[in-house]
Amino acid sequence: MSVALVFVLACPALSRAAPLRVTLAVSEEGGAYQSFSETLRSKLPSDKYELKIKRADDSYGGADLYVAVGMKAALQLASRDIPTLNVLVPKAGYDKIQNQAAARTAPRSAIYLDQPxxxxxxxxxxxxxxxxxxxxxxxxxxxxxxxxxxxxxxxxxxxxxxxxxxxxxxxxxxxxxxxxxxxxxxxxxxxxxxxxxxxxxxxxxxxxxxxxxxxxxxxxxxxxxxxxFSTPEQVAAQTIAMIERYAESGKLAAAQYPNDFxxxxxxxxxxxxxxxxxxxxxxxxxxxxxx
Amino acid sequence: MRHGPVPLARLTLVLVYGSLLFAPGRVVAEDAISEQAYLQDLPVVLSASRLSQPLSEAPNAMTVIDRDTIRSSGYRNIADLFRLVPGMYVGYQDGYSPFVSYHGSTDNYARRMQVLIDGRSVYLPPFGQVDWADIPVHIDDIERIEVIRGPAAASHGANSTQGVINIITREASGEKGGRLSVNKGEAGISDTVARIRGAGSDLDYRLTLGERSDSGYASAVLNDSNMTRLANFRANYHPNAMDSIDIQLGYSEGVRGIGTVGRVTEPFRDIQTRSDFEQIEWTRALRQSDEIKLRYYHITRAYTDTAMPLLGTDVILTQRDEIELQHTFSPWADNRVVWGGGMRTDTLDDPASFSSPAPTVKQSRLFAHDEWRVTQSAVLNIGTMWENDGIGHHNNSPRLSLNYHLTPLDTVRIGVSRAYRTPVAFEEYSNTQYLVGKQYTSMGGLRPERMLSREIGYIGEFPSTSMTLDSRFYSDRLSDLIFLDPNPDGSMGFKNLYSFSVRGFESTLKYRWGENSNIVLNYAHQLMSCAATASLTLSAYNPLLQEYIDQCPKMVPLDSGSIMLVQQMTDDVALTVSYFNQGTLQLLDALEPQTQMNRVDIRITRSFGNLEKSGGGEVALVVQNAFQDNYTEFANTPQKRNLFFDRRTYFIATINF
Structure with a gap:
């Protein structure tokens, strides 16, 4: 039973009926963070995804996928073995998190803020x-x-x-x-x-x-x-694509640069x-x- | 007791966190990599009014004298720099009173050009002059000078009749540090200038203190020893990304010799001058590079002669207040509009010249200018200034010009513009009570002088040979020129009496070869014709007027030019050689023509360290009129006839700390 539960949790594709719970952990208020969150909220289909937006200092609660917006949230989520997508983070910051991280099982990826x-x-x-x-x-x-x-x-x-x-x-x-x-x-x-x-x-x-x-x-x-440069809206669109792929496959695509700019x-x-x-x-x- | 340690611990925690929060970026940056580099807000620095137009897009012909040129020249006085502008004349009525005119001048008050310093007009009543010696700005604090050759009222305001000298001083921002520079040399030259700068995250400032003195022509004929002290302060406060507040304060005081041997009306004595200004400017950056700018300034200038023959004390006090609002924006794609308005109040206190007090003159104006990119290769500049000149006239000064890029490197400019010169207080209102010499009584009712200017120019860049060429043909017609008109009571008045046309060709060629050599050649060819357009009040004097009119075309030299060569000899030794040629000319009220000038100025410098940095500096040797060319200057009295500018050598030592 518990094995089955883990399996179900790890493969959201199989649990299509329930919406994927996505929690945004936002480092700061306003500016690019807000534009990003608002775009995500308006563009992510609400029937398939249950989106929660939290400040980096809040307690996040349970979710199927966490999206850390900015380095502060990324660092807070780094120590936890949960599926995390990091956005609005510089490549150097994400690399540092990866290098320092202990062994983990949950997927982690990023969309960098910098351009190649x-x-x-x-x-x-x-x-x-x-x-x-x-x-x-x-x-x-x-x-x-x-x-x-x-x-x-x-x-x-x-x-x-x-x-x-x-x-x-x-x-x-x-x-x-x-x-x-x-x-x-x-x-x-x-x-x-x-x-x-x-x-x-x-x-x-x-x-x-x-x-x-x-x-x-x-x-x-x-x-x-x-x-x-990439606008928060462009990064949000790429984030949605990654969330959707995660919903289908249970895998996060490799860390990547913004594709639109x-x-x-x-x-x-x-x-x-x-x-x-x-x-x-x-x-x-x-x-x-x-x- | 139990609660004791807890608040203490909390306090410690607050202090530690507090210090982290308020620690400078260095600590945070070393600890963590943040996205701030990409997301940080930055202040708008290169806003519309800080950007200069490239020559190929400017609506007028323009000569830019930049900081490097100023330093290479080795000049001590701002006015001398204008010898490097084609068609410009720099005259001296004594050792410390230069006057600068473009395409001729009636007398030693060159009245037909506007002079702006950071937007502040220093062309002042009652005589309509620029006193170059007492401007509280040091030549070392100038960032660049844009000399606009041609009327530019639409962009630079009233009295931009024949052109505009637009002086832009150094920003307050820069590295912390100081600079000390000393000049010593012949003709009693002894100058000292010190500057300090400070920079913070939202406040920058600079302060300059200077003293300049020399013994003028060092001749027994003229008493023209002079000394000027000045202080200039500029601070820039930028509380956020959008707003910038610029404050400038300046003060200067001078003691100058005055008097000519053999002239009862001009005994040897000293006069005192004092000038100050206060200026505040607020700039708000809007979207793109749009901006709103509000400027206010006040100028006071006092001239005190305590030993005027018979009169005793003569004091002239001039005050100016001006406020201007300017908005730069793009209302439609490919259009860029600058529009706004301003008001100026000039007050005068000069009992000797105005026995009934000169009225306070309140000028107001509205202006609008559009730069329209009609196609990729055509830029149309269209604009006008409407003014109420405060003495009963409403003038409209439109300007239209088209810059057409034949290729990205070849541009043709065609322009036509109109401008006015408002009669100055002395011309309109004088009613003198001098105890000796000629009396002046104005009858009033003067019309503004009117300018119509037409030009066709070419600007070419030749990158393969590192050469640029800027040439133009022009035809300027000035009408209703104001000149002396004898009154029946024997005093002198003023009247709109004549007109003149100047046609000519001007060219600037810049050529750079190798890393270390560049040369700038300027040439001007001018042809003037004049005609009386009214009769004198006393018609018996008309033949005399005709004599002046016949002499008037000599106001400009037929040919004039300059060559400035700057050669970096070694890493730290540089040589500047400037040559100035000016054909013979005679200002309208001069006694006789000035002879041809063939003057050579040389500057050799050895620098150490970085010229702008602490520990760096230079020593320089300047020789002006190195080959002792005995050209004559402007002379309106027989005593000044054979006054020569003798070769003078001086040393400059500059150190940064």
């Missing part, structure tokens, strides 16, 4: 063809730096990197990397890029006529030239820098064609 480096480089090549020198700044060298360098090399782009630390304050590193670069390629590093530093970074790079390639819509609004351009910045750039939709279509 290939996609960002594709945007760079499509938006600014002919770029030969790209700069990056970081507080600690990210593990993917060698692969960024290699992928750029394949496109004949030289990567110039500078660490920002106590002996190399931001402005020194910035001025020095801008000397060598035609584009500043933003890395997800809040030590370097935050609301307090972005003024200086954008004003200095603008003065040197070096555009920024950002990692979110906020960067483009602030004054970066362009960015490729947007390109945003700050056309005023492009014009001011006298950069003739294709429009956002054209760029997105061009990048989509890249396998």
């Amino acid at each position: 480096i290939e996609r960002q480089i594709a945007l760079l090549s499509a938006a600014l063809p002919g770029t030969r020198h790209v700069g990056v700044l970081y507080s600690a060298a990210p593990p993917e730096l060698p692969s960024i360098r290699r992928l750029m090399k394949e496109k004949s782009i030289n990567l110039h990197d500078r660490a920002v630390d106590h002996s190399h304050p931001l402005n020194d590193a910035l001025e020095s990397v801008l000397e060598e670069s035609e584009v500043l390629f933003v890395l997800p590093d809040t030590e370097v890029y935050n609301a307090g530093t972005i003024r200086n970074i954008l004003l200095t790079s603008y003065r040197k006529q070096v555009p920024l390639l950002g990692i979110s819509q906020a960067y483009v609004k602030a004054g970066a030239l362009c960015a490729v 947007e390109v945003s351009i700050n056309i005023q910045v492009a014009r001011s820098l006298d950069l003739r750039i294709k429009d956002a939709d054209k760029l997105r279509d061009e990048i989509r064609r890249i396998p």
Whole structure:
């Protein structure tokens, strides 16, 4: 009997009659978290799925599948051996959870918040063809730096990197990397890029006529030239697809990058820098064609 | 007793958590990888008004003098930089009073250009002049200067008649630190400037203190030794991602020699000047790069001459208050509109020039400008400014221009615009009580001077040779020009008396070769014709007016130009050589023509460390008029006839800390 119960629980496909219980554990209120939850609530068929939305600090109760929205919820759910899909988490964060996790039986997967480096480089090549020198700044060298360098090399782009630390304050590193670069390629590093530093970074790079390639819509609004990113709605659609597959097969697909994305351009910045750039939709279509 | 430790433990817990919560990002970032890098809100930094238009899309011809050019020039005075603009004239009426005009000037009050500093107009009554020496902004604090060649009232407001000098100073933001720079050299040159900057997460500031002095022409004929002290403060507060509040304060005071040998009306003495301004600007970023901007400023300028012959003390106090609201947005796809309005109040206290007090002049205006991308390759700029000039006129100053990209690298610009110059207080209201010299009595009723400008230009980029070319042909017609009109009682009045046309060609070629060499060549060819359009009140003087009219076409040099070569010799040694040529010319009220100028300025610098960074700096040697070309300057008295700008050498030492 108990064996049968476990079997039934583990294979939701067999219990079609009862809706799949999905609990969302949301790290923060508002913003992207809210857009994601609302899209999920409106798009996930309510006859087949019973959706509960909880704050990361709440007690979650029982469910067939947990969706952790953001790192805070992901970390809280990481220690529990329950089926978990992590979304709005950076790949590096998810990798860390995977590496630290004890042996487990329940499936776990993720849809990363970041875009694959290939996609960002594709945007760079499509938006600014002919770029030969790209700069990056970081507080600690990210593990993917060698692969960024290699992928750029394949496109004949030289990567110039500078660490920002106590002996190399931001402005020194910035001025020095801008000397060598035609584009500043933003890395997800809040030590370097935050609301307090972005003024200086954008004003200095603008003065040197070096555009920024950002990692979110906020960067483009602030004054970066362009960015490729996925909206919470796009991530929600991909999440629904994974939930539906889980409902059918009882398996979670492997951790993956967002498959749908947007390109945003700050056309005023492009014009001011006298950069003739294709429009956002054209760029997105061009990048989509890249396998 | 039992409860004791519990609150203590809780307090400890609160403190520990509290310190974690309020700890800077560093702690959190090291502990955990967060999604914040992607989801964080960022302030809008490059908002519409911070972005400059590329030349190929601008509705006017424009010369940009950037920070590198300013530093390479080695100049101590802002006005000298305008020698690098084709068609522009920089004159000196004494060692410290430059005046800058474009396409000719009647006299040493070049009245037909607007000068803005961060949107603040420093073209001031009663005479309609810009006192370059006492502007409380140091040349070292300038980010860039956009010189708009041609009328631009639709975008830059009233009195943008022949053009606009738009000075943009450095932002408050930047790295914490300080800078000290000292100039010492011939002609009594002794300047010191110190600047400190501070930056926080939502407040940035910079403070500059400076002193500048020299002995002017260092000639026995003119008493023009001068000293100016200034303080300039700028702070930027950005409480959230959308709002930014910019505060600027400036103060300057100067002591200047005045007087000419052999002129009873101009004995040797000192005058005092004092200028201050207070400016606050609020910018709210809206969606895309739309924004709303509200600016208020106040300017006070005081000129005190305590030893005016017979009169004793002469004080001129000028005050200006202005408020302007501006909204930038895209109402339809491919359109970008800037519109808004402003009000300005100028008050004057100058008993010697206005025996019945000069009225307070309240100007108001509305403006709208649309940049419309008609097709991929055509940009139409259409706009106008409507103003009530406060002295009885309503002027409408439209501008229309089309930039057509023949290829992405070749652009043709065609433009036509109209603009006005409002009569200044002295022209409209003067009623002097001078005890010596000519008296002025205005009869009032002057019409604004009217400008009609037409141009066709070409902007080409040649990336294979790292070259850009910016050329234009233009035809400007100014009507109803105001000039002196003798009154029957022997005093002097003003009247709309003549018109002139300037036609010409201007070109700027920039060429860069290798990593270390670049050169900028400017050339202007100007042809002027003038005609009297009214008769003097005393018709007996008409032949005299005709003499002026006959001389008027000489207001511009037929040919003029400049070459600026910047060569990085080694990693830390750089050389700048500038050559200025200006054909002979004669301002309308000058006694005789100025001779041709062939002046060479040289600057050699050795830098150490990073020029903008702590520990970095440079030492430079500047030689102005290196080959001692004895060109003559503007002279409206016989004594100034053979005053030459002697070769002067000075050293600059700059260190950052």
